[in-house]
Amino acid sequence: MNRENPDYDNSPTLRTIPMPSDTNANGDIFGGWMLSQMDLAGSIIAVKTAKTRVATVGIEAMSFHKPVFVGDEVSFYCSIDRIGRTSITVYIESWARNRLSAKSQKVTEGKFTYVAIDENRKPVAVERQDG
Numbered sequence: 353m354n355r356e357n358p359d360y361d362n363s364p365t366l367r368t369i370p371m372p373s374d375t376n377a378n379g380d381i382f383g384g385w386m387l388s389q390m391d392l393a394g395s396i397i398a399v400k401t402a403k404t405r406v407a408t409v410g411i412e413a414m415s416f417h418k419p420v421f422v423g424d425e426v427s428f429y430c431s432i433d434r435i436g437r438t439s440i441t442v443y444i445e446s447w448a449r450n451r452l453s454a455k456s457q458k459v460t461e462g463k464f465t466y467v468a469i470d471e472n473r474k475p476v477a478v479e480r481q482d483g
């Protein structure tokens with residue numbers, strides 16, 4: 353994914369603005385808040401693909417590149433990295449923009465894996481689009 357200059361034609365899966373309650377002890381946005389937003393964004397794609405509920409089973413290749421600040425507009429872009437038998441791995445990039453600036457910068461990226469589950473929380477096979 354190359355989003356050197358993301359614009360409003362590149363629809364994010366999720367876009368939100370962190371609030372003062374989302375800060376860490378330094379006053380920057382807490383990494384756990386970013387992780388939870390990424391998890392939510394990835395789950396939207398995973399549920400859409402699995403057509404059933406999902407549970408997050410793993411996170412890999414997680415990097416925090418730049419700090420995020422209160423009031424930034426943060427956008428989460430997702431793409432499917434891999435579909436296994438019951439799992440779906442979603443690659444997620446987060447981009448932050450100071451609301452008074454035109455320029456966005458990539459702040460985090462990672463791969464989140466979700467497992468398709470049934471009503472008893474047991475893994476179920478993901479229907480493959482390619483048959």
Ligand SMILES: CC(C)(COP(=O)(O)OP(=O)(O)OC[C@H]1O[C@@H](n2cnc3c(N)ncnc32)[C@H](O)[C@@H]1OP(=O)(O)O)[C@@H](O)C(=O)NCCC(=O)NCCS
Nearest residue numbers: 407408409410411435436437438439465467469473474475
């Ligand atoms: C998700 C859960 C139901 C899977 O059950 P399980 O018995 O581990 O299932 P399996 O061992 O059959 O693994 C299921 C799939 O997950 C994959 N998987 C398991 N652990 C993984 C990990 N740490 N990272 C990536 N993939 C993983 C397996 O490779 C398998 O993929 P595949 O079917 O596409 O080949 C169970 O682990 C669970 O309930 N975990 C807690 C989920 C949770 O509470 N998440 C946080 C809140 S959403």
